[in-house]
Amino acid sequence: MIVLKIKYHTLILTGILVTLLFLSPLVIPVYWVILLSEILIMGLMAVSFNLLLGYAGLLSFGQGAFFGLGAYTAALMLQAGYENLFLIFLAGILVAMLAALIVGFFSVRLDEIFFAMITLAFGMMFFSIAHNWRDVTGGSDGLPVFNLPNLQLFGLDLTFYSPISMYYLIFTTVLIALFLLWLVVHSPFGLILKATRENKQRVSFVGGNVRKLRIVAFTISGAFTGLAGVLFCLFNNMATPEFMHWSFSTKPIIMAIIGGTGSFFGPLFGAGIFFVLEQIIIRYTENWMFFLGIILVPVVLFFPQGVFGTLQNRFFKQRSK
Amino acid sequence: MSTGDVLQIKNLGHSYGKFKVIEDISLSIGKGEMSALIGPNGAGKTTFYNAISGKFPPTRGKVFLNGNDITGLPSYRVVDKGMCRSFQITNIFNDLSVIENVFSPLIIQQNKHFKLYGNIFNDQQINEKAMQTLEQVGLTDRADQVVANLAYGDKRLVEMAIVLAREPSVVLLDEPTAGMNPEETENMINLIKKLAKNSGTTFFITEHDMKVVFSLAEKIYVLHQGHLLACGNPQEIRANEQVQEAYLGRKVHA
């Protein structure tokens, strides 16, 4: 059966990818390990974002706010001297989740461009607060983090000052997060969410409360975006208001669409393509944004399913015509 | 108003601003009955359907389903209470497969739509139920196909399956044969007849095609300019002069 075949392929490919990611720090230069860390973090953000765009059909322009909230929570706790990394992760997720619940509660009744605009508005409110509330957030300079606590796990005492150990912290966290998101996407909830994307009126006329479904999706997406923010704060030793600005919120959109919004891993690949292209292009020119624009145009016009989505369709799926 | 009535509508009315689209409609439909709502274009059929199915609350009047007041409930609550509807323009999940389309109402019915883990294809109960529903409408062989690739008639059947999946006590069908060719229409009529006979579900349909109406309905309600003009069995309606006038009058002008 076709269904089984797809699963089989996906499983093997995922296994190969995870192994490669796990082993890569042993082979590739440290510079690329750092880059890979960033790809994983932004990839997590893009996959979380795509729960909204790809699965619920909602274009959020305010994801940066939740990323920033995760980052600021981590930075503030580290500055206050909290030593427990688990607690910091948990707090970052909870803060972002709560904010997403509130923003989602108001936003999800709107669709399309209106949804994009209201999430942009909420995101920029958070940006304004982060930018102007100097006493707490450090204003436009952001909040630096000087000390990274150790992690006691299985009798081991792990430090995260080397890029390699930081990579493994990020790798493990992102892996767990992606697995959880994968579960959500393939759950009954995930199917109904896709159904709301296809036809929200129909969902409502078979008994589904579309607003509640969307709020849950928005909250989950916000929570995982917050986790990505926590990771980025540890990785970058910094939380800045820029994370919350609308221009930062365009990053997951770009990554998701480059990679393909129709598949779970598309946005992750999109993040990879994004950063690798950036690395290649900035070797030759300062004007990376110009070339990003030049690349985006054909992607938008001719690859509606994104690079990964197009490849996947060509090789594995004969499902849709 | 007997106790066997599943759907009771009392003095229902709806206006947009000052314009009254439907007014003072009262009717009750008994369990297992097959009734039809007809009327010339613009008589208010779709507004009537929307007002009782929760698309928007009616401005006046009451709707009771199995004795429960469902007036003004949002659509998803109306479905929970046991009434499900189809639409004039096919309303399905285009990018999902046929069986996933049928899963959706079942997941919601079993309150699993907030379940964040587990694969629905492994849920035996829902799978069996979905296949049963597909069997009813004759789509079992197309279960894995993406709906967007189906022929028009099959898409209408998918919508039928979605509507029937939760075994509602009342099914509203808004022009179930709209846009179908004669053969598809014939099949749809037979399907509805079969379903009504086997399941005891109450059907309430609106239809343009008089042939369909007269071959299906036991009781016919005629809507004209927002008012209930007549009601009765097919023979009575055929013989009713007012009804003829309403339709013919239109035709002459058109």
Add this chain to the structure above:
Amino acid sequence: MDFLLLNILNGLSWGMLLFLIAVGLTTVFGVLGVLNFAHGSLFMLGAYLCMQVMQYFDSFWLGLLLGPLCAVIIGVLVEKYLLKRVYNRDVSFQLLLTFAILLILDDGVRMIWGSGYHVVDPPELLAGIMTIAGQDYPVYRLFLIVIGPVIGGILWSFFHFTKWGKIIRAASFDNIMAEGVGINVPLIYTLVFALGTWLAALGGALAAPQQSLVPSMGEKIIIESFIVVVIGGMGSFPGAFVGALLLGLLGSFGTMFAGQLQMAIPYLLLAAVLLIKPNGLFKKGV
């Protein structure tokens, strides 16, 4: 009292500029159905092109005339070769395409003119300072306050009294109908986008003597224009006018009342309007 007057004048001059940008954005949205992210970049491009023309001919007025026209050429190419392909696509693709155009224009300008500041002097006629009610005020800003309603009035007359204006209005309500009565809809789309580009670039050229030119100057104004357009009602001409004045005045008075949180006020307003009256304060239409 003087302080009040000063704030009103500042608010009005910024509001009028915003109106020129927003009215183009809202017309393009009303007819084409695309919210153009690159609209702010066309504003920026207008300012740079005006500066460039000025350097050749040493005349601000020629810059004001020719700069925006050069931008229109780019606008027409963008519509004919890129935007045209996404009219029936998902809103995320439309936004991302126009965002890509924003990136290309912003960074393209940076490649040509560098990322440093440029300054454009106001024309001699408008360079001085005037005294109003005992308050010194730059003449150029007063010029902006006057020119906004003048251009707005011309546009409004165009939409209401000329054949093409009426056709555009018809197309913004129902383009299928427009096609049915024999209107060349693709041509209308190109013309409307050209008009929108011209308005944005004209706004940029007018803004040039008043603010320093940087490649990112479009990014601030595009978000404010989004807010104006949504508040006023997407596709509404009077809405753009009222929204722009409201936002302009909020900008100058906000600092007085809200201090630190002044920056958040436009966004609060945007969210509030979307929640209470999602279609904006005015209904679609010119």
